Amino acid sequence: PEPLQGQNEEVKTLKTAKRVASLFISGLAPDVKEEDIISFLESINLHEDCTCTKMNTKRLKFRTSLKLTVPHSRRDEYLPPSVWPKGQKKDIVGDKSQLRIELKSTETDRNEVLNFNVQGLSNKIDLLSSILNQDKCVLATVTVHWVKGDLDMSRIVNTGHEVASCFVRKKTEHGGCLILIKEDIPYYPLENVMNLSLRW
Structure with a gap:
């Protein structure tokens, strides 16, 4: 059965969780920290209710990957490429470093x-x-x-x-x-x- 969605706006004793979206940022330099992302978002006024967590990956020596949790209502504001700095990209095969922003959806078709x-x-x-x-x-x-x-x-x-x-x-x-x-x-x-x- 499909999950029920609450509709009673008069209930005040139970608080629902804020909806959030997760963005996965990869291709950053190894020395980039979580605070650097939050500071960057502060500079463009997109830092409200954001959290940033460093991901544990196999390529930590070469690049940093981060999980950015943002308010669901403002999710689309973080997605345009113009928001993020341009990455370095070389034509040599195997020597590419490009900033990537990926949105992970939490919705499922429940197969x-x-x-x-x-x-x-x-x-x-x-x-x-x-x-x-x-x-x-x-x-x-x-x-x-x-x-x-x-x-x-x-x-x-x-x-x-x-x-x-x-x-x-x-x-x-x-x-x-x-x-x-x-x-x-x-x-x-x-x-x-x-x-x-x-x-x-």
Whole structure:
């Protein structure tokens, strides 16, 4: 179900959180600090209710990345390239340093991923089919402990999913796994993952 949005403006005893947006700034010199960003924003009158946090990345010796949290109502004021200083860019491949501003959205379409772990699949096929028939279930991983031989998926019909990969142990052993994915989602199956052969 979709989340409820409060509409009662008369409620004064509960305070709601201020909406914020997160901007990720990368390509800065290694010695740039959080205070430098806040000072810069003060100079252009965009510092109100802003916080800045240094990101821990693998390239700290070469460049600084920062997370800037700003009021959601003023988010668009921070996005124009004219607000930020121009970065240095050279034509030599691998020697580029350019300031980048990236907006991360916190909104999601709430797609669902199903992890289906069962002892045996034969008496759970109908249950699995009914779950997969929900519109937002885009990916399902099925682990079966007692399967022998090939997994029979012919009873899963009209769910809009296809078998992305399937692995079953040899006939003298038990167990297998299956990945089902929505038909309109692009995917790239791998033939071998850590020496496990996937068959589909």
